[in-house]
Amino acid sequence: MDKVIITVVGKDTVGIIAKVCTYLSEKNVNVMDISQTIVQEYFNMMMIADISKATVPYEEIYTCLGQIGEEIGVVIKCQREEIFTKMHRI
Numbered sequence: 001m002d003k004v005i006i007t008v009v010g011k012d013t014v015g016i017i018a019k020v021c022t023y024l025s026e027k028n029v030n031v032m033d034i035s036q037t038i039v040q041e042y043f044n045m046m047m048i049a050d051i052s053k054a055t056v057p058y059e060e061i062y063t064c065l066g067q068i069g070e071e072i073g074v075v076i077k078c079q080r081e082e083i084f085t086k087m088h089r090i
Contacts, residue, residue, distance in 0.1 A: 003050055013073065016074060029049050029053075
């Protein structure tokens, strides 16, 4: 399994989850786990997704998610699980 961690942070608006999940679905990326919170008017989401059967390479997913974030006014980051884990090791 080839997992990525996707984070979305920004001002809450309608359709953030729908835009991200629609893009991932179209690229055959399986969302395995998702957590989201809204604190006052700020949106925060973290997803774990399996890209092993994706129809596009990781680099394209990374770039396109960043572009989607710019379009909807949030910051979307996508990291491979092994990099995320090493960066957040205590």
